[in-house]
Amino acid sequence: MSVSLYRKYRPTLFREVAGQDIAIGILRSSYAERKIGHAYLFSGPRGCGKTTAARLLAKIVNCQNPTGDGEPCCACDSCTAVSSGSHMDVMEIDGASNRGIDQIRELKSHVGLASFMGGTKVYILDEVHMLTTEAFNALLKTLEEPPPSVMFVFATTEPHKVPVTIRSRCQHIPFHRISTECMVARLRLIAEAEGVSASDSALWEISRNADGALRDAISIFEQAVAISHGEVSQDSVRALFGGGSRAETERWVTLIRESPENAAASLKETLDLGVSPERFLDGLFPLLRDMWAFSLWGEKAFAGTSLSPDEKDFLKTEVPNWRADVLKRASMAVATLFPRARFGLRSDVFSGLLLFEMLNSFESPAASDAPALAIRVEPKPPRPFSAQKPESYEPKRAEPDIKLSSAEKPKQQTAEMHLSDMNELLGHIAREDITIAAALIDVRVLREDDSLKLDFSGASKAAKVALAGARASGILESAFGLPPGENCDESGPDNQNPGNSGMTSPATAAGEASQMEAIAARLGADILMSRRLDAEDNSTEDIDDELF
Numbered sequence: 317m318s319v320s321l322y323r324k325y326r327p328t329l330f331r332e333v334a335g336q337d338i339a340i341g342i343l344r345s346s347y348a349e350r351k352i353g354h355a356y357l358f359s360g361p362r363g364c365g366k367t368t369a370a371r372l373l374a375k376i377v378n379c380q381n382p383t384g385d386g387e388p389c390c391a392c393d394s395c396t397a398v399s400s401g402s403h404m405d406v407m408e409i410d411g412a413s414n415r416g417i418d419q420i421r422e423l424k425s426h427v428g429l430a431s432f433m434g435g436t437k438v439y440i441l442d443e444v445h446m447l448t449t450e451a452f453n454a455l456l457k458t459l460e461e462p463p464p465s466v467m468f469v470f471a472t473t474e475p476h477k478v479p480v481t482i483r484s485r486c487q488h489i490p491f492h493r494i495s496t497e498c499m500v501a502r503l504r505l506i507a508e509a510e511g512v513s514a515s516d517s518a519l520w521e522i523s524r525n526a527d528g529a530l531r532d533a534i535s536i537f538e539q540a541v542a543i544s545h546g547e548v549s550q551d552s553v554r555a556l557f558g559g560g561s562r563a564e565t566e567r568w569v570t571l572i573r574e575s576p577e578n579a580a581a582s583l584k585e586t587l588d589l590g591v592s593p594e595r596f597l598d599g600l601f602p603l604l605r606d607m608w609a610f611s612l613w614g615e616k617a618f619a620g621t622s623l624s625p626d627e628k629d630f631l632k633t634e635v636p637n638w639r640a641d642v643l644k645r646a647s648m649a650v651a652t653l654f655p656r657a658r659f660g661l662r663s664d665v666f667s668g669l670l671l672f673e674m675l676n677s678f679e680s681p682a683a684s685d686a687p688a689l690a691i692r693v694e695p696k697p698p699r700p701f702s703a704q705k706p707e708s709y710e711p712k713r714a715e716p717d718i719k720l721s722s723a724e725k726p727k728q729q730t731a732e733m734h735l736s737d738m739n740e741l742l743g744h745i746a747r748e749d750i751t752i753a754a755a756l757i758d759v760r761v762l763r764e765d766d767s768l769k770l771d772f773s774g775a776s777k778a779a780k781v782a783l784a785g786a787r788a789s790g791i792l793e794s795a796f797g798l799p800p801g802e803n804c805d806e807s808g809p810d811n812q813n814p815g816n817s818g819m820t821s822p823a824t825a826a827g828e829a830s831q832m833e834a835i836a837a838r839l840g841a842d843i844l845m846s847r848r849l850d851a852e853d854n855s856t857e858d859i860d861d862e863l864f
Contacts, residue, residue, distance in 0.1 A: 322534040335494035344386035353487045355468040359475035360491025363529030366471040370440045374406045378435035404432035411443040417450040437466045444470040445477035493528025496622035514548035520624040558590040565599040593657040593666040601650045608643035610635045649673035755782035768800045
């Protein structure tokens, strides 16, 4: 039986470990200065070299002829035994299957014994976070003060699950995901050693799908070699993954710009090959992100990406055909589809949603979608109402736009507030009470002599109720500098038909709800809750208490 490639090409020297320069540098420096610790904790994602580094550490501390640069000789009996896994003083223990206190007690009984080969006894506990609490507690004393010739090396993918009492007794060395460039370089060396022809685009696609785990990348490469009978190409990778590669996603993005109807057929073909919606989005979103970044910063954006030369050339030729705002909307639209894809979507439903979102991103936001009246509301903690006018606020005193009544010579002059004044005043009122500000949008505010009049013609009942009472009067007088007078509409909240007794028909309630939603939309807000107030209840303070 042949040996897997990731075992066959496991590093035998520290300098052969890919993508972990900091961690390996610490170990080599510690050995060169003769400051090797008695316990180490290696943490990091799967396939990043934790167990390999632990074996190399066991090899160098037992090497009979170490080199001057902190590397094992790999020729003595000890190095050969460690490489083959037959060294009597190097024990690898699987924490998942030996997680109980009985196994730890047995380990402690062997720790005090002399080494078989006269070197350092090294205990490598893989997946140490799987040990039980009792097992960790039984290990504490031995880990704190082990015999001089004993070393512990723990490896885990979840260091937060290791008790702090264990971590504090170890030198914690974190390992990181291996970059795509490092994995491509290592795969190219393996391909040359195996005599396999491999295209750069195929190696980049394999490395990208490995997600920082070199062991996964080598395993995928081995499968691609088996499929293609000695040649790794884009076709063999496509057959292995079932489609959805970076190159295919690039072609689809170009197609949806040039010919959306053909893009729909191409997407259906890709999904029919077995590509899941989530996998397709995993490839589409990074591509749109890279295109958007390139549209903003040009080649400077390459510093934050891991792209092959061919992928960089695609950005240079395709991105000029896209606007930055379109790419931003497309990226955000694709991001909203991830939760739905993870919970499961039929391929035809996913195809329709994706096409709709992508084509919709080409359209500029309609001007009619913008709120008719923009009010900036700065959130502040609730505070008691004060009838005094703020010193820092000075309302604009615009020349009134005189509107005469139908009488030939009216006794009083009434002027409607200008929109520019109302915008500023509504922002001030919203900071005091957003309910009153929303209600004012639904009424006409008139200035008559030395008083203020509210025209409730066509206003909703909710607006009438919100503007009734002493609190609303005080806020209006503080904002406008005029005391409220009588309302222009006699059907206000104080003059309701007593025969109705506050009863409202379903049709009327539905109309009021729609009016409230319209008011909230104009304010750019959402309705968190709604509650009907009787005509006699003129206070809105309890609503403020419930909301805030």
